[in-house]
Amino acid sequence: MAERVLEVEDLCVEIPIPSGMLRPVQHVSFHVGQGETLAIVGESGCGKSLTSLAIMDLLPSKAKRRAERLVLDGDALTGMTERQMADIRGNQMSMIFQEPMTSLNPAYTIGNQLTEAMLRHKSVSLAEAKDRAVWLLEKVGITAARSRLGQYPHQLSGGLRQRVMIAMALMCGPDMIIADEPTTALDVTIQAQILHLLAELQDEFHMGMILITHDLGVVARVADRVAVMYAGQFVETGTAAQIFDSPTHPYTQGLLECIPIPGKTERGAHLGSIPGIVPSLVGEIRGCHFAGRCPYVHEACTAEDVSLRPSLDAGHEYRCVLSPQAAIANRNKQAAQ
Amino acid sequence: MAVTEIKSDAVALEKAIEPSPGALLRRRVFSHMGLMIGGGILLVILAMALLAPLISPHDPYDQILDRKLIPPVWFDSPKVTWAHPLGTDQLGRDYLSRLFWGARISLLIGFAAMLISGVIGTTLGVLAGYFGGRVDMVVNFIITTRLSMPVVLVALAVVSLIGSSLTVVIWVLGLLIWDRFAVVMRSATQQVRGLDFVAAAEALGCSTWRILASEIMPNVTNHLIVVATIEMAHAILLEAALSFLGLGVQPPEPSWGLMIAEAKGLMFFEAWLITIPGTALFLLVLAINLLGDGVRDVTAPENRN
Amino acid sequence: MLQYVLKRLGIAILVAVTVSMITFSMIYLSGDPAIALAGETATQEDIQNIRRVYGYDQPIVVQYANWLWNALQGDFGQSHYLKKPVADVIFERLPTTMLLGACALIFALVLSIPLGVVAAVRPNSLIDRIALTIAVVGQAMPSFWFALTMMLWLGIYWRLLPISGTASWANFVMPSIALGYYITPAVMRLTRAGMLEVLSSDYIRTARAKGLRPMTVLFKHALRNAIIPVVSLAAVQFGFMLGGSIVIETIFAVNGLGFLAWESIQRADLPMMQAIVLVLSFFYIILTFLADMLNAWLDPRIRVM
Numbered sequence: 001m002a003e004r005v006l007e008v009e010d011l012c013v014e015i016p017i018p019s020g021m022l023r024p025v026q027h028v029s030f031h032v033g034q035g036e037t038l039a040i041v042g043e044s045g046c047g048k049s050l051t052s053l054a055i056m057d058l059l060p061s062k063a064k065r066r067a068e069r070l071v072l073d074g075d076a077l078t079g080m081t082e083r084q085m086a087d088i089r090g091n092q093m094s095m096i097f098q099e100p101m102t103s104l105n106p107a108y109t110i111g112n113q114l115t116e117a118m119l120r121h122k123s124v125s126l127a128e129a130k131d132r133a134v135w136l137l138e139k140v141g142i143t144a145a146r147s148r149l150g151q152y153p154h155q156l157s158g159g160l161r162q163r164v165m166i167a168m169a170l171m172c173g174p175d176m177i178i179a180d181e182p183t184t185a186l187d188v189t190i191q192a193q194i195l196h197l198l199a200e201l202q203d204e205f206h207m208g209m210i211l212i213t214h215d216l217g218v219v220a221r222v223a224d225r226v227a228v229m230y231a232g233q234f235v236e237t238g239t240a241a242q243i244f245d246s247p248t249h250p251y252t253q254g255l256l257e258c259i260p261i262p263g264k265t266e267r268g269a270h271l272g273s274i275p276g277i278v279p280s281l282v283g284e285i286r287g288c289h290f291a292g293r294c295p296y297v298h299e300a301c302t303a304e305d306v307s308l309r310p311s312l313d314a315g316h317e318y319r320c321v322l323s324p325q326a327a328i329a330n331r332n333k334q335a336a337q
Numbered sequence: 338m339a340v341t342e343i344k345s346d347a348v349a350l351e352k353a354i355e356p357s358p359g360a361l362l363r364r365r366v367f368s369h370m371g372l373m374i375g376g377g378i379l380l381v382i383l384a385m386a387l388l389a390p391l392i393s394p395h396d397p398y399d400q401i402l403d404r405k406l407i408p409p410v411w412f413d414s415p416k417v418t419w420a421h422p423l424g425t426d427q428l429g430r431d432y433l434s435r436l437f438w439g440a441r442i443s444l445l446i447g448f449a450a451m452l453i454s455g456v457i458g459t460t461l462g463v464l465a466g467y468f469g470g471r472v473d474m475v476v477n478f479i480i481t482t483r484l485s486m487p488v489v490l491v492a493l494a495v496v497s498l499i500g501s502s503l504t505v506v507i508w509v510l511g512l513l514i515w516d517r518f519a520v521v522m523r524s525a526t527q528q529v530r531g532l533d534f535v536a537a538a539e540a541l542g543c544s545t546w547r548i549l550a551s552e553i554m555p556n557v558t559n560h561l562i563v564v565a566t567i568e569m570a571h572a573i574l575l576e577a578a579l580s581f582l583g584l585g586v587q588p589p590e591p592s593w594g595l596m597i598a599e600a601k602g603l604m605f606f607e608a609w610l611i612t613i614p615g616t617a618l619f620l621l622v623l624a625i626n627l628l629g630d631g632v633r634d635v636t637a638p639e640n641r642n
Numbered sequence: 643m644l645q646y647v648l649k650r651l652g653i654a655i656l657v658a659v660t661v662s663m664i665t666f667s668m669i670y671l672s673g674d675p676a677i678a679l680a681g682e683t684a685t686q687e688d689i690q691n692i693r694r695v696y697g698y699d700q701p702i703v704v705q706y707a708n709w710l711w712n713a714l715q716g717d718f719g720q721s722h723y724l725k726k727p728v729a730d731v732i733f734e735r736l737p738t739t740m741l742l743g744a745c746a747l748i749f750a751l752v753l754s755i756p757l758g759v760v761a762a763v764r765p766n767s768l769i770d771r772i773a774l775t776i777a778v779v780g781q782a783m784p785s786f787w788f789a790l791t792m793m794l795w796l797g798i799y800w801r802l803l804p805i806s807g808t809a810s811w812a813n814f815v816m817p818s819i820a821l822g823y824y825i826t827p828a829v830m831r832l833t834r835a836g837m838l839e840v841l842s843s844d845y846i847r848t849a850r851a852k853g854l855r856p857m858t859v860l861f862k863h864a865l866r867n868a869i870i871p872v873v874s875l876a877a878v879q880f881g882f883m884l885g886g887s888i889v890i891e892t893i894f895a896v897n898g899l900g901f902l903a904w905e906s907i908q909r910a911d912l913p914m915m916q917a918i919v920l921v922l923s924f925f926y927i928i929l930t931f932l933a934d935m936l937n938a939w940l941d942p943r944i945r946v947m
Contacts, residue, residue, distance in 0.1 A: 371778075478653070478656065478657070478660075481653065481657050481930075482657050482660045482661060482664075484878070484881075484926070484930075485657055485658075485661055485881070485923045485926045485927050485930070486661060486664065486665075486919065486923050487881070487882070487884065487885025487886075487919065487922045487923065487926070488882075488885060489885050489886055489888055489889065490885050490888055490900075490903055490918065490919055490922060491919060493888065493903070493904070493907050494668060494903075494907060494915045494919060495668070495671060497907045497910070498668065498671040499671055570781075570782070574784050574785075577784050577786070577787075578784065578785070578786055578889050581786045581889070582888070582889065582892060582904065584907065594784070594786075597786065597787060597790070601790065604790060604794060605794070605798050608794055611787065611790055611791070611794075612791070615784065615787035615790070615791065618784050618787060619782050619783055619784065619787070620782075622781075622782040622783075622784070623778065623779070623782035626778060626781055626782055627778065630778070
């Protein structure tokens with residue numbers, strides 16, 4: 001197993017709102033190794049973006065972060081001052097956002113925005129930073145890179161901007177990169193290119209990557225390990241193969257039925273849907289968060305909190321009162337119908 | 338088992354105790370401090386203006402020359418008398434009575450000028466916002482032209498050329514300060530025009546005037562109210578400035594601006610002469626502004642949850 | 643960019659021509675200008691004479707063309723009262739008003755922009771509340787009353803500053819504050835609103851994710867974008883201030899254009915009044931044109947197309 005770049009243990013985010021305490025992220029734990037891609041999957045509002053912002057310490061000012069352990073390259077991020085955190089952001093750990101159209105400052109040139117992080121973190125000259133920017137722009141597949149430095153964001157298409165965002169995240173050679181739905185806002189034809197590019201670069205630079213997405217198709221292609229998030233909690237984690245071949249949690253099972261996976265879903269097969277709505281995360285929820293929508297719900301589900309527990313294979317964990325055998329049997333029954 | 342039932346019960350209960358939109362609006366209104374303070378002050382001044390003939394202790398025009406410059410009651414002076422709670426001016430006129438009657442002039446001019454400018458500005462703005470294109474270009478040009486003429490100076494010049502009176506002041510101000518109505522109504526209409534229900538009304542073949550009256554206007558009313566308060570305050574301040582410069586309301590009318598102008602020569606000795614009408618003017622404008630801000634806060638769509 | 647400049651320039655010229663027509667027609671507001679000019683004791687013959695001398699007997703279009711042609715060459719005619727060329731008097735007084743306006747603008751911007759920025763960075767904090775209070779109070783304060791009150795306290799009671807004239811820099815302090823405070827609320831609110839919007843934008847999050855220093859994020863990334871609308875507003879408000887300087891200059895006896903305007907109105911000096919309105923309007927038009935240009939330069943989305 002590769003050396004761990006990022007370790008997260010018991011991460012919680014709490015936001016006080018008028019009607020009580022909102023807990024969008026609850027006791028999330030995971031780790032990412034060098035050159036490894038962890039995909040965090042879940043529907044919108046499940047807390048996956050807040051998880052990434054919490055790691056970067058970029059949460060909105062009202063939101064409070066708590067974590068047992070939050071370690072990057074062996075340094076604890078918990079208890080770091082804002083100044084120390086700023087030294088790490090964009091340097092050892094950087095982030096790619098969902099909205100390439102609005103994530104670049106309209107007032108400055110691409111070159112200016114590419115070089116500023118490097119000038120801030122590394123002792124390099126402007127010329128050196130520009131050279132690196134050009135080199136990276138070429139890496140992310142932008143032609144006439146040097147002349148692009150003088151262009152403004154509004155002169156570039158969405159796909160190009162996202163390539164620029166990726167280059168920008170790589171400027172300081174980070175060990176860890178967090179991509180928060182990097183392809184959601186792009187045309188379908190460009191989505192695949194950008195993902196392919198990300199996977200390639202991650203491999204080349206040997207970075208750890210967290211890929212946040214709601215698109216299971218994306219996950220199947222690039223993720224090493226997958227964490228399925230529902231209503232603020234990880235409900236199932238495992239390798240990509242484990243999650244796709246033997247999903248154990250009823251939510252994961254439902255999620256996989258909703259989406260056709262290339263090569264796995266038969267042509268013409270019926271796609272499922274999960275009835276019900278996500279529970280409110282204000283205050284404490286007793287028991288399983290998915291109980292309200294789960295087809296197999298019974299008394300034990302809401303009796304007490306359910307913790308993550310091992311499934312059949314090593315490294316595969318899920319959060320359900322059912323035994324793995326029973327859960328998988330349920331799925332097969334469902335599929336047979 | 339019954340988890341889903343419990344959940345649906347909870348939802349039903351929530352629905353049952355959820356207040357109606359009207360109650361919600363009332364609650365927001367009453368919990369908005371600025372709105373309450375502004376509304377309160379305005380009500381007091383409105384009452385002063387409406388009841389001036391009844392509550393004034395004296396005739397505001399009555400000059401009692403042996404009772405000149407009596408200070409207000411809180412001053413430590415032998416001349417002080419409760420017959421003139423706010424004292425008398427340099428011509429022996431009761432200051433409190435003049436203040437009450439002055440409220441009438443300020444409110445009348447402010448309201449009338451706002452009405453005139455509101456009609457002009459709203460018409461221009463709504464037409465520009467709804468029709469766009471050429472109409473919009475022309476209206477924009479008219480607004481720009483109007484904005485480039487200095488209001489105070491033009492008002493003063495015009496009033497001096499055609500002679501000053503209450504009606505003239507109202508019309509001059511009304512014809513000058515419609516620009517904000519036009520600008521705000523134009524953009525508000527543009528926004529509403531882009532919404533689906535307008536497209537739906539168009540698709541149903543409703544006439545343009547019907548769409549303007551029943552689809553556009555009701556949805557820009559909150560903007561209209563806010564601008565109306567701003568412009569009423571603006572008109573009141575302009576009237577006071579005009580009267581202060583001697584080209585607005587003419588003596589012996591008790592305009593607050595004129596009262597300050599008349600007391601100007603004496604202000605170094607009897608500062609209260611300008612403090613009292615000045616404070617009244619300030620409070621009136623403050624109240625109207627607070628009311629406008631409050632209406633904006635309470636009706637702003639982002640506050641509607 | 644060139645196309646944008648030319649379009650703006652075209653509109654500016656068109657507005658200027660329209661304004662000049664309106665200003666020119668001012669002389670007919672009081673009826674026949676020749677009668678007004680001749681005075682009550684004039685005979686029919688005197689009036690005929692005046693008509694011929696001043697060209698009032700010619701068709702109105704010819705009169706306007708002549709007037710505009712002369713005005714463009716800097717000839718605004720003779721002052722009826724001072725018996726001097728209007729242009730000479732105006733250019734003698736203009737620098738004082740410009741100086742006053744500039745000082746007032748600087749005062750307003752130095753106060754309002756930092757306050758707006760701080761208020762936006764810490765919304766609902768003590769500073770934000772103080773800033774909001776200043777804005778609300780400032781907007782409600784009649785400028786002439788504020789000027790008089792300031793004069794009373796700073797000038798008479800505490801003897802800190804001279805109360806009238808233009809003898810030294812100290813004379814400009816109170817008029818600048820009195821003139822500048824009026825635009826402070828608007829600039830502050832716009833700065834605050836702009837900063838709030840920009841600070842919650844995605845590109846600020848990007849900048850923070852790069853680990854940039856808070857000051858770099860605030861000034862390089864946020865303020866630069868938030869300031870763009872403030873530039874336009876400041877230009878517009880500067881124009882309004884020059885128009886409003888008539889009140890302040892009159893109070894503090896600052897011998898500028900505003901004071902001249904008031905004197906001319908008192909003396910019914912029509913050519914002078916016309917010229918001042920025209921000069922201030924043109925100044926406003928030039929100012930907004932320059933602000934548009936500055937805006938375009940600040941905003942690459944307009945500059946680089």
